[in-house]
Amino acid sequence: MSGFKKFLLRGNLVELAVAFVVGAAFAGLVKDFATSFITPLIALIGGEPDYTDLAVTINGTEFPYGIFLTSAIAFLITAAVVYFFVVLPTTKLIERMDRSKEATERECPQCLSDIPVRARRCRHCTAEVTPATETPVA
Template identity: 40%
Template structure:
């Protein structure tokens, strides 16, 4: 059983998957920093200094000055956080789109099937036609 587990754990696909997962986690942190530290401050500046991370609607009780206090007070709709995560998602999706597009350019495309039949088929047809003429 230990031998089988070792074979499973060291199989190439599993190691590739683990490497992809680790790179994905690092990429996620990079995108979060890009959105939170660069893009959202610029968007906030353009929209008049709005801090998206603190945008919310208090659904129960009186409005609180911060999102953390509002969540403690009760039901809170934190739509600013959603906007930030949506921008994160769009950036990740766009980068993945560019990666897939680049891989598709590099990967050789299969040659389209030509209208001409394979040589073997042509030879078989010629043999058939010759045999038909003999009769």
């Protein structure tokens, strides 16, 4: 029983559960944003906000392509909202935070492997390199 308890309280499982709940709430938020703002904009351009009634009949068989069209538009809107309001700001924030960090590794001029900044010899190709803190001797 203690193994099961450890499994349930492990960090990864708890983080996954929290991410799922937050993701579900965010999906509702994006859906409501699309319904409240984007769908009316589509209606201004295309004439109607809901295309689920669109269908074509071929030899007596109905193909309701409007359902797919509406889902595709909703997907594109959701992807755009997530990208522009979550991914892009998060990426910019991470870049800003990483700019202030000092580099701990650099590239070996001989084999292009990553080596510590203060290294005097490459651990991969064993070439002698000038530490980044010193000026190279010509």
